[in-house]
Each structure stands twice: as C-alpha cells, then as structure tokens.
Amino acid sequence: DAKTTQPTSMDCAEGRAANLPCNHSTISGNEYVYWYRQIHSQGPQYIIHGLKNNETNEMASLIITEDRKSSTLILPHATLRDTAVYYCIVPGGTSYGKLTFGQGTILTVHP
Amino acid sequence: DAGVTQSPTHLIKTRGQQVTLRCSPKSGHDTVSWYQQALGQGPQFIFQYYEEEERQRGNFPDRFSGHQFPNYSSELNVNALLLGDSALYLCASTLGLAGHGYTFGSGTRLTVV
Numbered sequence: 179d180a181k182t183t184q185p186t187s188m189d190c191a192e193g194r195a196a197n198l199p200c201n202h203s204t205i206s207g208n209e210y211v212y213w214y215r216q217i218h219s220q221g222p223q224y225i226i227h228g229l230k231n232n233e234t235n236e237m238a239s240l241i242i243t244e245d246r247k248s249s250t251l252i253l254p255h256a257t258l259r260d261t262a263v264y265y266c267i268v269p270g271g272t273s274y275g276k277l278t279f280g281q282g283t284i285l286t287v288h289p
Numbered sequence: 290d291a292g293v294t295q296s297p298t299h300l301i302k303t304r305g306q307q308v309t310l311r312c313s314p315k316s317g318h319d320t321v322s323w324y325q326q327a328l329g330q331g332p333q334f335i336f337q338y339y340e341e342e343e344r345q346r347g348n349f350p351d352r353f354s355g356h357q358f359p360n361y362s363s364e365l366n367v368n369a370l371l372l373g374d375s376a377l378y379l380c381a382s383t384l385g386l387a388g389h390g391y392t393f394g395s396g397t398r399l400t401v402v
Contacts, residue, residue, distance in 0.1 A: 212390075221293075221381070221396055222379070265331065275320065275344070275345055276345050277322075277332070277391065279331030282331060
C-alpha cells in the first residue's frame with residue numbers, strides 16, 4: 179500500500195470549510211485515493227474516492243494534485259456532526275478491499 | 290434500506306474460549322471484509338470474502354478464520370482467545386471484489402477476561 183501522511187489534528191469553525199490534506203507521494207498510476215471517517219463509537223463511514231480527476235458528492239469534494247502525490251478533502255460547510263477521525267487511504271494495486279487505516283486526522287469542529 | 294448488521298453488539302468471553310461473530314452485508318452487496326480495532330487505534334484488516342472464498346488476508350494468525358454463506362452473510366471465528374483479542378470487530382461490505390466504498394457496521398465489542 180502507498181504510505182499516506184496526514185496531520186494529527188485540525189480545528190474548524192462551524193459553517194466554515196474544512197480542508198484536510200493528505201500526502202501520498204509513492205502512489206502508483208492505477209491506485210485510488212479513498213477517504214473514510216469514523217465518528218466516536220461508530221464504524222468507519224465511506225466519504226469519497228478518486229483516481230486522477232477532482233470528485234464531488236453530497237458529502238465532500240476531493241481535490242487531487244496533477245502529480246497525484248497529494249490530495250485534499252473538503253467539507254464545504256462543516257457542522258458539529260463532522261467532528262471525527264478522517265482517514266486517507268491508498269490501497270495497493272487492485273487490493274481495493276484491504277484498507278490500511280493509519281492514525282488519521284482528528285477534526286474538531288467548534289461552535 | 291438496511292445497512293451492515295452485526296451480532297452480537299457486545300460479548301464477554303474467557304481466555305481460551307472460542308467465539309463466533311456474525312455479519313449480514315448491506316442489501317445488494319456480495320463482498321465482506323472483517324477488521325479488528327483495538328482501543329485508540331485504527332481498524333486492522335483481517336480478511337475479505339467473495340464468492341464464499343477468502344480472497345485477501347491481513348497479518349492475523351490462523352486462530353482467526355471466517356466463512357461466507359451463499360446469501361453473502363459472513364462469520365468470523367476466533368479460537369483460543371487471548372486477552373489481546375479484546376477489541377471492536379467491524380464488518381464491512383461492498384459490491385464486487387473490486388468494489389469502491391465499503392459500508393461498515395457498528396461492530397461487535399469483544400472483551401476477553
């Protein structure tokens with residue numbers, strides 16, 4: 179699996195955009211970037227994934243740099259319920275099902 | 290639309306015993322993976338099942354085994370329980386072996402005493 183690096187923690191004010199960075203400099207050309215989050219005492223929740231192009235869904239946007247060595251997850255209008263641990267994952271090759279969860283970023287949204 | 294269902298939600302076992310955890314995937318999903326999450330850590334991949342076969346396996350001993358049934362539900366079995374097996378066990382499902390985006394259950398909290 180490609181190694182990912184995320185900040186340990188981030189803060190965000192409610193209603194503002196939360197931008198969570200992830201470095202994955204060893205990513206290969208056919209590897210996807212996935213984002214999951216885990217709210218306390220719950221199972222992880224899939225947010226979004228991408229290969230090369232920027233992606234957007236009802237939860238978030240994913241911006242991937244042109245060289246694919248880093249990405250940013252954007253929560254456009256953070257709410258208190260977005261407080262969670264956010265994981266950036268790059269499964270190796272075609273091992274889409276083998277998700278390696280690192281330490282992730284603890285996002286705290288403040289009122 | 291029911292998501293991933295796991296049972297039981299909590300379980301207490303004694304060292305040396307055996308345990309079976311159960312998982313029903315989200316409707317329409319056919320691939321199931323299991324994870325172990327120790328307190329304060331991220332989930333660790335145990336194995337993945339597709340078409341009733343183990344397709345990928347993480348770094349877990351043979352005491353951890355599984356099964357997938359024709360209706361896509363799955364079981365995780367752990368033999369000779371150790372205190373270190375105490376954790377939250379998560380089941381996740383998706384459609385297809387190369388499916389993107391897994392849906393996770395809320396987990397089974399196993400305590401070994």
